[in-house]
Amino acid sequence: MADKKLHIVMFPWLTFGHILPYLELAKLIAQKGHLISFVSTPRNIDRLPKLPPNLASHLQLIKLPLPKLHNLPDNAEATTDVPYNLVSLLKKAYDALEPPLTSFLESSNPDWIFYDFAPYWVGPLASNLGIKTVFFSIFTAPAMGFLGSPSDLMGTDGIRKRSEDFLVPPPWVPFPTTVGLRYFEIMRLSDNLSDDNDSGVSDTYRYGAAIQNCDIVAVRSCSEFEPEWIQVLENIYLKPVLPVGQLPSTTYDDDDEKKNDTWRWMKDWLDQQRKGTVVYVAFGSETKPSQEDVREIALGLEKSGLPFFWVLRIQRGPYDENVLQLPDGFEDRIRGRVVVCTSWVPQLKILGHESVGGFLTHSGGTSVVEAIQNEKPLVLLTFLADQGLNARVLEEKKMGYSIPRDERDGSFTSESVAESLRLVMVDEEGRIYREKIKEVKDLFVNKERQDRYVNDLLAYLRDYKSTKLGDGDC
The missing domain is CATH 3.40.50.2000 (Glycogen Phosphorylase B;)
Structure with missing residues (x-):
């Protein structure tokens, strides 16, 4: 299986702070000869940085038109296109991509799909189609560890009941740290904790369900920089957590x-x-x-x-x-x-x-x-x-x-x-x-280290797939 080429779908949330790290990982994987189907809406695909010509045969850009919704402006396909009060409406339109994404997955039959926090529904959808899933979080390992387990995020077993509980590190972090929120940051996050929005689903529920329903969690991190936080994630998620490196930005100088x-x-x-x-x-x-x-x-x-x-x-x-x-x-x-x-x-x-x-x-x-x-x-x-x-x-x-x-x-x-x-x-x-x-520069932008993280990720995906095939799961 070491030489098997994978077909991987990537499906980021409609925010360029998410889309671009997904694209960096996609480019690194495509350079290894694997096929990437990078899925987003037409306008977002058109706004991506130009790709190097050598990746053309391995990184295909897939456009899924965003469903039209009343009160969502025309051509609003990313959070950068709308005021804060319309972001939840954009999530509602994004959720309506489930049927066309299903059709694409059925016709393309990928090995894996990497998905973001917003499309929390991808896990069960892919599982029904026999496709393995990676929840790829662009959030840092400390931020993920602080927020807690899927049950904490989904509100089914949360132990933090008051705002003050978020000012200090949670009890599942076993080492001294200053990582916590300040009071004004908690207040600004309150909208994310409520399902009283146009989409009907809170951000924290989406995040928790995305983790709960995936096979593997991938995180933008490296074990040399924050090993203790990656261990926290494995402890609270009870599933594999794979660092994929810091994904430093790369550019291709075109003739624009x-x-x-x-x-x-x-x-x-x-x-x-x-x-x-x-x-x-x-x-x-x-x-x-x-x-x-x-x-x-x-x-x-x-x-x-x-x-x-x-x-x-x-x-x-x-x-x-x-x-x-x-x-x-x-x-x-x-x-x-x-x-x-x-x-x-x-x-x-x-x-x-x-x-x-x-x-x-x-x-x-x-x-x-x-x-x-x-x-x-x-x-x-x-x-x-x-x-x-x-x-x-x-x-x-x-x-x-x-x-x-x-x-x-x-x-x-x-x-x-x-x-x-x-x-x-x-x-x-x-x-x-x-x-x-x-x-710290070498921890973040060392090319050999970044390459090793991508190789380790791909080896894990191949081994995971082959093991499951051997077990008769697919």
């Missing part, structure tokens, strides 16, 4: 003239700045700060005295009526030492430029890995989902520094923004953050 022109003027500006002085500011494709947040961030950047390149998400899609504004007079006062960009940017290239000396980030997994790839120290400002848990790990390991905030409402001041940036990028006191990010 518009994107090349965009990078050209950005590079020209970065080239004019002194080495290690520019703050890169970006909060991912999902995060839209509040107007008050934008004001304090802007004034803090101004007070820091540092040049900065800010990718500012002013609205979530064309139907978001709440468009963010910069403070009055801000752009005039800082003219010449700043770029504020409200559209697509080549983040990996920007982080790789020698003038960039630090990254003000939301702590999203892909952004953190890309910062480590380029040895850029991290200043952390969390907003959504698992970001707070990611930030605790980075703080604990001295890989990032969180901007001080009010514990109850999450507010922060421009002074704290400025002081945090100067601490991490300039001050002697913050040298530990600049050095630690370099120390």
Whole structure:
């Protein structure tokens, strides 16, 4: 079975913070000669980065049209296209992909399907078709371990009843750690705990059911970095948990003239700045700060005295009526030492430029890995989902520094923004953050290690399949 080529379907949730790590893993597997069917909606497929030509015969992009729903805007196929209040409606449309996905699986007969937390219904569906399943989580092992077992997530056997219970590590974590949520982060997560939304299913239930109904759990992690957390997952899931490496971002330089022109003027500006002085500011494709947040961030950047390149998400899609504004007079006062960009940017290239000396980030997994790839120290400002848990790990390991905030409402001041940036990028006191990010780089972007994780994953999938065939299960 060692030479058997597998056919694997990948089905990520409609968020580019999920789609892109799935695509990185898909590319790594396709490079080994296996067939990948990467399934998403037409507009999302069209927005993917261009694939290297050598993968064309091994990585096929499958478009499943998203069902139309009343009140869901036309062309809204990813969370980046809609305001926060319509994301649950997008999940409802996504759930309606079950019939066309079933038809595709029946006709293509894959060996495995890798699926995300949102399509919690894939496990039973695939099992009925004799297809083995991997729940592939783009969340970190500490975040997954903190959230608990499937029964905890699905609400059938949860021992944490109060908000205060989430401020501290859970009892199933047997080692000292600071990983926990802050009060304002718990409040912002409350919508995920309720099934009172347009889809009728809470995010935590989806997550728990996705884990419960899979054959194997795969996690974006490596055992050299957080072995104790991977062990926690095996203890609470009671099934195989396979780290697949950190999946550092790769790019294929194509001949997209518009994107090349965009990078050209950005590079020209970065080239004019002194080495290690520019703050890169970006909060991912999902995060839209509040107007008050934008004001304090802007004034803090101004007070820091540092040049900065800010990718500012002013609205979530064309139907978001709440468009963010910069403070009055801000752009005039800082003219010449700043770029504020409200559209697509080549983040990996920007982080790789020698003038960039630090990254003000939301702590999203892909952004953190890309910062480590380029040895850029991290200043952390969390907003959504698992970001707070990611930030605790980075703080604990001295890989990032969180901007001080009010514990109850999450507010922060421009002074704290400025002081945090100067601490991490300039001050002697913050040298530990600049050095630690370099120390851990090899754990995140070592090609030989990443290749070994993919080989181990594929060997496990082949052995699992052959063992089950031998047992007469298929």
